[in-house]
Amino acid sequence: MAGQPAKHQSKLFRTEDYWAIWLGLAIIAVAMIAFWTGGTIIKPYAVTPGGWSSIGEAMKDFAGHLGGYTAIFLGFGAVFTLSISIMGRSVKEYIRGYVIIFIGALLIFYLAGWEVMKKWDLGAPLLALVIGLLIGNSIKIPKWMHTSMRTEYYIKTGIVLLGATLPLTLILEAGGIAFLQATIVSIGTWLTIYLAATRIFKLDPRFGAVLGAGGAVCGVSGSIAIGGAVKAEKDHIAIGIGVVSVWAIAMILVLTVVTKFMIPPPGTPVTPADPWYIITPGEAGAWVGTSEYADAAGFAVVAEIAQRYGDAAIQAFTLMKVIGRDIWVGLWAFILSVVSCMYWEKGEGTRTLGVGVIWDRFPKFVLGFFAACVLVSAIAAMAPAGHIGKAKLDDVYKSHGQKHAYKADFSNYQVPAQLAGKFAYDPAAQVITYKGKMSREELQILLSAAVTPDQEWALKNLKYKSDWVESVLTEKAIAPIKKLRDWTFVLCFLCIGLATRFKDLATFGMKPFWAFAIGVMVNVPLGFTLTSVVFKNYWAAIGH
Amino acid sequence: MNPHPATTCGNCRHFDNDPLMLEGVFKGINILSSVHGCSRGDAGICGLHNLYLLPVHSCPDFMRRV
Numbered sequence: 001m002a003g004q005p006a007k008h009q010s011k012l013f014r015t016e017d018y019w020a021i022w023l024g025l026a027i028i029a030v031a032m033i034a035f036w037t038g039g040t041i042i043k044p045y046a047v048t049p050g051g052w053s054s055i056g057e058a059m060k061d062f063a064g065h066l067g068g069y070t071a072i073f074l075g076f077g078a079v080f081t082l083s084i085s086i087m088g089r090s091v092k093e094y095i096r097g098y099v100i101i102f103i104g105a106l107l108i109f110y111l112a113g114w115e116v117m118k119k120w121d122l123g124a125p126l127l128a129l130v131i132g133l134l135i136g137n138s139i140k141i142p143k144w145m146h147t148s149m150r151t152e153y154y155i156k157t158g159i160v161l162l163g164a165t166l167p168l169t170l171i172l173e174a175g176g177i178a179f180l181q182a183t184i185v186s187i188g189t190w191l192t193i194y195l196a197a198t199r200i201f202k203l204d205p206r207f208g209a210v211l212g213a214g215g216a217v218c219g220v221s222g223s224i225a226i227g228g229a230v231k232a233e234k235d236h237i238a239i240g241i242g243v244v245s246v247w248a249i250a251m252i253l254v255l256t257v258v259t260k261f262m263i264p265p266p267g268t269p270v271t272p273a274d275p276w277y278i279i280t281p282g283e284a285g286a287w288v289g290t291s292e293y294a295d296a297a298g299f300a301v302v303a304e305i306a307q308r309y310g311d312a313a314i315q316a317f318t319l320m321k322v323i324g325r326d327i328w329v330g331l332w333a334f335i336l337s338v339v340s341c342m343y344w345e346k347g348e349g350t351r352t353l354g355v356g357v358i359w360d361r362f363p364k365f366v367l368g369f370f371a372a373c374v375l376v377s378a379i380a381a382m383a384p385a386g387h388i389g390k391a392k393l394d395d396v397y398k399s400h401g402q403k404h405a406y407k408a409d410f411s412n413y414q415v416p417a418q419l420a421g422k423f424a425y426d427p428a429a430q431v432i433t434y435k436g437k438m439s440r441e442e443l444q445i446l447l448s449a450a451v452t453p454d455q456e457w458a459l460k461n462l463k464y465k466s467d468w469v470e471s472v473l474t475e476k477a478i479a480p481i482k483k484l485r486d487w488t489f490v491l492c493f494l495c496i497g498l499a500t501r502f503k504d505l506a507t508f509g510m511k512p513f514w515a516f517a518i519g520v521m522v523n524v525p526l527g528f529t530l531t532s533v534v535f536k537n538y539w540a541a542i543g544h
Numbered sequence: 545m546n547p548h549p550a551t552t553c554g555n556c557r558h559f560d561n562d563p564l565m566l567e568g569v570f571k572g573i574n575i576l577s578s579v580h581g582c583s584r585g586d587a588g589i590c591g592l593h594n595l596y597l598l599p600v601h602s603c604p605d606f607m608r609r610v
Binding site: 015090151154167219220222224227231232234235244297354360362365504505 | 578596
């Protein structure tokens, strides 16, 4: 049992789920303590490459960020190596592979920052996946390298960090809808795949349940969780992993291309007059959340969308997939173990599993995600009441990934009477100020008195600056966490590509493949209809 | 839970849940999942029946691990 963690170890250190929690929460705690005490420990080191158009620019950017890259490499590397060692894997193998994967991720970040890639709308997530797939299917990846290709570990760490960027209010507002939609899709997809497998293709019911869980709950993880609960045949698990993985990878590419076509350019609102297939980033995220089969695969799609459209797609995906679908895997395992005992295992003389399996199979990293969300939301709720936002008259306003440089003159600006007590113009300091958080209505009132486009940009910037959470907390503490999250995502997507060797996966017969395909044919339109017709109002509102 | 924990698969010589072994048997499990995650937990393979199951399962062919 070479790779077996010691039995006496606490469960809190034996799985990637818990390690993702410890690492993610430690980063967030350090960032928040530093923020609260007026420091910025993480911000200077939490960096990703900037944009460039010449080798000289790229080299300059690299030299400027080298300290940050080194800190991220060492920080993540130390925790990953320690945890891998405790989980019983070879430290030597892990370090060798981690160095290669980290350097690969860095190169991909730089490639994505090249202006040509930006013109082609190719972000680091998609490039990491595609380049990984090309390498993984061209050369045989050495066996030792697989120790460091811990896709799930990286994405779970990223999801815990993601908790810091998702407002608790959003979960409370849309969580119920996410759960309802996910339940409809999960049950519909599972039944479709199960019935197709058992009735049309005459496959074993337990095999049908394994395939169905792969499509309905959480991909390969769903398949192995349910496979263990129903005592599936070993070969059926292997086939299920192959089928689900091939479909999940294919759907990453399909959904990325399709959703990018369906979402209008940044800043363009979606109106009822638009064709039915035009959707917002929030809708795209929710649709991917219902129609991708694994967390890592789905995050590859929405992280790519986020490169251009901001985090709305990631937020909607997280609500739908992580909260709506993943956390119920234990319940699926319990219910199907009961069904298995009663109908599928006749004569095998086994007893049903206890309800404890619900907790055993629960994806624990989700607890870290919730803890991060609650912690940061609590700090956001402590915004100082007397915060005064200041916007320079000569500055750049950033919104939806776009930048607007402006040079405004407010010497002739007539302040609307109802906001005279809040808005002020300081010609000596060349700033405009606003007391308290500016509402959208108040911005409209101020904009109605603007006479130049530059005044409008300055007022929009002032609205942003008046929001303490956005302009202070996010800028100083949450944005660096996001950058570290982006690192874990790109590490993950590169590993997905490198680990996916289609030749090795395509060892399954066509019956399970087509059974799953029928489920996909039901799942995708059902997910789109629920997202963009039935619950459109909820998902379209995310990000606005 | 199973009333006979001493004679469950987790204590049987036919049962193996070594993560390294599982990665070898289930090629591709690392692409979108993990043998070190809660979704697998302690599940492993029964070498006698070629089943993938949990340590708390049991069957009449139990043989205590030496």
